[in-house]
Amino acid sequence: MAAAVLWDRFDLIIFDMDGTLYDQSRLRRRMLVMLLAEIARSRSMAVPQLLRAFRRQRERLADAMEADFARLQYVLPGHDPERVRAIVTEWMEERPLPSLRALRTAGVAELFTRLSGNHVLAIHSDYRAERKLAALGLDAHLTLAAEDVGRLKPDPAGLYRLMAQARTEPARTLMIGDRDERDGEAARRAGVRALIRGRDFRDFTDPIFG
DSSP states (O other), X not given: OOOOOOGGGOSEEEEOOTTTTBOHHHHHHHHHHHHHHHHHHHTOOHHHHHXXXXXXXXXXXXXXXXXXXXXXXXXXXXXXHHHHHHHHIIIIIITTHHHHGGGBOTTHHHHHHHHHTTSEEEEEESSOOHHHHHHHTOOOSEEEEHXXXXXXXXXXXXXXXXXXXXXXXXXXXXXXXXXXXXXXXXXXXXXXXXXXXTTTBSSTTSGGGO
8 A cells, every 4th residue: 555645745636537536347347238238239249349449459559659549549440430439439438427426436526525625636537537527426627638638648748738737846746546557657757656546545535545
């Protein structure tokens, strides 16, 4: 577990979205049920196969630090990019929304309430976060998607953008995420301290968030 956090040393608290503010594994199980129903209805594996290929493409683009990822993520062999975009939007952005409130990470609402008065709270997600944030019943001062800076994590461009918007510096910024190879590495490259869910804490009821 992580060492104690002296919260008054930070101006800006940046949260990842997926897997950090809600239980992504439970959401994936719910989405699997929906996908199985889609397979039965359509008698086709086309949708799950396309979503799997999209996720692999995103991981490759992140590893390659590809600046044109916003376009290339939808360029999959044998598929029309606009159809890929439509399916990704439906299954990864719209259908999960009704489930999110019930899957909030324990303690997150209370933590946001405690921190929001004296800190700038920001969301830095690979995907657009505004609708998910609303579905979770949470408010943040700033939101930033990878497409806003043309870079996927672990590129630190998003962290630099948020620090500039909050008018603060790395020493007074904290990144909270769930993937050390993405969130943690972005923080290290920006000179920012990171807390990683599953390594440094279990949920937001842990003592470090007291």
